[in-house]
Amino acid sequence: MIGASVLMHFGEPFILLIGLGYGLGRFIGEMAGIPYFAFLASGFIAWSAMNVASMEAMWSVYTRMVPQQTYEAILATPTRVDDIVIGELLWCASKSLVSGSAILVVATVLGAVADWRAVLALPVIFLTGFCFATPALIMTALAKGYEFFTFYLTLVMTPMFILCGVFYPTTSLPAPMQTFVQFLPLTHAVALIRPLVVGQPVIDAWLHAGVLAFCGFVGAWIAVALVRRRLIV
Template identity: 55%
Template sequence: MHYLTQPPWLSLRFLAVWLRNLRVWRKLMIPSLLGNFGEPVLYLLALGYGLGQLVGEIEGMTYMVFLGSGIICSSAMTGATFEALYSAYTRLTMQQTWAAMLAAPMNVDDIVLGEIVWAATKALINSTAILIVAASLGLVADLRALLVLPVIGLAGLCFAAIAMIVTAISKSYDFFLYYFTLVLTPMLLLSGVFFPLESLPGAVSAGAMFLPLAHVVLLVRPLMTGGVPDAAMLHLLVIASYAVSAYWIATALARRRLIR
């Protein structure tokens, strides 16, 4: 049982997994982009223009600007999550792609890391597209918004690693509903994506600071609106800690599932 406690073994072999997934995705690139990119943009336009007329300004900015930064963060979370859940689980169980990879000079650690990095890449692609749309709508203050991209990359690793834990223990696609209902949806609603954290009750607002998405929003929103994030290193540390811890746990659980 030592493989459950030993740290993940890092190797550049994970790049082969990443490249394999990239080549497959290129064949379905257009419908994939439309699906992952269309819904967040629809939320941005519908809520931004609709509720924006009623809400007015929030924290010194229009609701459209406020929402735009939140949608980019939520898109990174959902993009990484869907890829690390549904797509990775399909490769693990239905297609038996992981089993085929293990027949090559590759181990479970390489596969898990490759899947996580690929899911983070998908999140970065989706959020970059939305950032371009936000800039075209005048929702970006200046070039500091480019610093959003490395933050989104780190956030993608974080949410992909958390989702990979669920994938490693799931027995069917239905199990994912527990994660969406009990974890993802509350985090989406309580992390400052749609309304300020300050508008929540004190205890709820304080509890939201234990959620990684809240720290992503607190980094991204100032960068998009011409400001400087407060306590940036603390936010980055929280996100990175979630990513590393979840990767370790996901790797251990995947070993338990695949190594008998």
């Protein structure tokens, strides 16, 4: 189980990074004045944080909540639903930090990281993981089965992966789409992480961080309410 988890959370981003970064990088050269491998690596760090936190908050949390009924056993102790939910969210964010850090290390070894400022991306990775764990946990609280998560994966996560600046600048999108992606949190995660990794100035840092924090805390409040409703009849 551990090997499968490592392969799922770390193997896929590494394979995509090496394949697309070096493969497409030979033909593209630079993107927005940044070597394409570095451009892609910084985007993949943000995507990995979103992906790992979301997967953990859906499949793993649902397994503990429903088939294993772990939460029912925990609630037999003085632990509250709020404690369980916040603990799960922090665990999801921690896993995303490990995944994003691993990609950051690989990018550093391969020469894609500009300078020491890249370490400042670590708290952003954690915040990104927390932000995306909350809507995923909301989906878990509403889910009747594992297949329910396909809707969120297909309709929410995949469009953000494609549109939010991981592969290309959002400025290359049509004007209405540029406006639309500003409402998606992955856009703000990429906007924070990329300049820190490639050594460029961070523009509107507090705005981007504020969006991630706002989405995370509002989502956490909703997740607590929905999980409480599901567990306490």
